[in-house]
Amino acid sequence: MPEHPMMAVVGHPNKGKSSVVAALTQNDQVEISPLSGTTRVAQRFSLKLDGRTVFELVDTPGFQRAGQCLAWLREQPVAADRRPQRVAAFIEQFADSDRFVDEVELLKPIIEGAGIIYVVDGSLPYSPEYETEMEILRWTGRPRLALINPIGGDTHVAQWRQALNQYFSLVRLFDPLHAPFEQHLQLLRTFGELEPHSGTAFDRAIQQLEGYRRLKLHQAAGIIVENLYRLLGYQQSSSRLERAAREQLAALLPEEIERFNTRLNRLEREGQQQLEALFLYHRLESDLRQLEVDRSELMDTSQWTLWGLGKHQLALVSAGAGAAIGLLADAGLGGASLLTGVISGGVLGGLSGWFGADWVKQRIPSWLQVSAERHRLGPVKDPNFAFVILGRALSHARAMLARSHADRERLVIGEEGIRRMRSLELKTQVRLLKQCRQLLKQGPQGRAADGLREWVYRQLTD
Numbered sequence: 001m002p003e004h005p006m007m008a009v010v011g012h013p014n015k016g017k018s019s020v021v022a023a024l025t026q027n028d029q030v031e032i033s034p035l036s037g038t039t040r041v042a043q044r045f046s047l048k049l050d051g052r053t054v055f056e057l058v059d060t061p062g063f064q065r066a067g068q069c070l071a072w073l074r075e076q077p078v079a080a081d082r083r084p085q086r087v088a089a090f091i092e093q094f095a096d097s098d099r100f101v102d103e104v105e106l107l108k109p110i111i112e113g114a115g116i117i118y119v120v121d122g123s124l125p126y127s128p129e130y131e132t133e134m135e136i137l138r139w140t141g142r143p144r145l146a147l148i149n150p151i152g153g154d155t156h157v158a159q160w161r162q163a164l165n166q167y168f169s170l171v172r173l174f175d176p177l178h179a180p181f182e183q184h185l186q187l188l189r190t191f192g193e194l195e196p197h198s199g200t201a202f203d204r205a206i207q208q209l210e211g212y213r214r215l216k217l218h219q220a221a222g223i224i225v226e227n228l229y230r231l232l233g234y235q236q237s238s239s240r241l242e243r244a245a246r247e248q249l250a251a252l253l254p255e256e257i258e259r260f261n262t263r264l265n266r267l268e269r270e271g272q273q274q275l276e277a278l279f280l281y282h283r284l285e286s287d288l289r290q291l292e293v294d295r296s297e298l299m300d301t302s303q304w305t306l307w308g309l310g311k312h313q314l315a316l317v318s319a320g321a322g323a324a325i326g327l328l329a330d331a332g333l334g335g336a337s338l339l340t341g342v343i344s345g346g347v348l349g350g351l352s353g354w355f356g357a358d359w360v361k362q363r364i365p366s367w368l369q370v371s372a373e374r375h376r377l378g379p380v381k382d383p384n385f386a387f388v389i390l391g392r393a394l395s396h397a398r399a400m401l402a403r404s405h406a407d408r409e410r411l412v413i414g415e416e417g418i419r420r421m422r423s424l425e426l427k428t429q430v431r432l433l434k435q436c437r438q439l440l441k442q443g444p445q446g447r448a449a450d451g452l453r454e455w456v457y458r459q460l461t462d
Contacts, residue, residue, distance in 0.1 A: 004053045006109070011118050013063075016119055018059050020174070049212050063106065063132075066136060087140050120146065126159045147174045148160050148172070174187060220279075235377065236263060398460065
């Protein structure tokens with residue numbers, strides 16, 4: 001018998017067994033395919049916390065010759081209490097044979113002490129052919145749980161329940177692609193009900209998982225604030241622009257803006273990848289579009305309004321935070337530049353040393369700080385930039401946290417998350433802007449960072 005709880009995930013081919021394993025063990029490297037027979041040998045996957053195995057799932061091949069297997073088991077009269085030994089004899093008989101390769105791989109971990117999770121597709125009608133498989137599993141004498149996986153819908157779930165209740169102690173509906181974390185925990189509680197002597201182990205596992213989740217969410221909030229600090233303060237020097245002749249500057253400037261923008265996006269993606277690794281996602285790709293700088297205007301109003309605040313919101317928030325007194329005057333005049341939207345990525349700042357103050361002011365937004373002593377691109381001075389970065393980070397994080405490790409599609413960032421920052425109360429927006437300005441002065445170890453981390457944590461747990 002294993003020292004930790006172990007369950008064998010079994011069933012007909014292509015019913016989502018590997019998806020169940022990937023979801024419950026939080027392992028997105030479990031091989032999943034729409035083709036039957038992807039799993040040909042039993043593979044063990046464990047969920048570990050701090051190096052200790054909490055529980056283990058065995059991903060098994062599907063039944064291929066269930067009818068012949070059951071016929072062999074019934075060749076001799078066997079009392080009910082001797083059936084597990086008969087199954088063990090079957091494994092020993094055909095261990096080195098090509099006749100029942102899948103059945104041997106499937107049954108071996110069960111005879112060794114694993115409980116049984118039988119997976120069926122609730123979108124397809126029940127068929128008596130499954131009774132052969134279920135009867136074989138009953139012969140093992142091991143605790144049995146049936147999971148109805150609504151792969152293509154739940155049309156036939158009621159029919160499946162009626163049949164499965166005759167063979168299994170417990171029957172549950174479980175969608176491995178969309179089940180939230182709480183449903184995972186509930187399923188672990190169900191495992192504990194199967195074997196009373198393992199119940200304590202599963203209760204302990206649930207407590208550990210809940211505590212581990214809280215710890216990881218606090219760490220995630222720290223990563224988001226750390227990356228916010230890096231993005232808000234990012235600067236890029238350019239020796240090429242400093243050496244260039246005046247007539248060459250106009251041609252070189254778009255390339256430098258593009259390089260600034262590329263680096264800004266890379267920094268943002270590095271922060272996202274830190275979050276993904278923290279929650280054991282190794283293959284994640286999202287549909288979150290990159291930040292982009294408009295070469296002529298140095299800003300992209302479409303993305304600003306998606307991720308940050310509207311122009312009237314930003315005027316109020318900036319005034320409340322003391323970020324830019326001129327914003328209110330600009331708003332009263334119906335001005336454009338900053339108040340027409342938000343940012344797209346990097347913005348050009350402090351270039352008067354190269355071009356001369358008058359030349360620069362004619363070509364960059366009025367809200368950019370200009371310094372004759374600084375020779376660099378950035379940092380972005382628009383106060384809305386902080387809201388854009390926070391909005392994007394929270395949208396990515398919340399979508400990731402709701403995602404199953406069994407899902408192989410691109411991560412979809414919904415509209416609700418995109419407009420999150422605009423829905424905040426004004427006093428919250430003002431406080432956040434103040435904290436972001438203080439973050440740049442104090443660094444990620446200061447009090448402002450602590451406040452931001454606490455706020456981000458609440459957003460991730462709501």
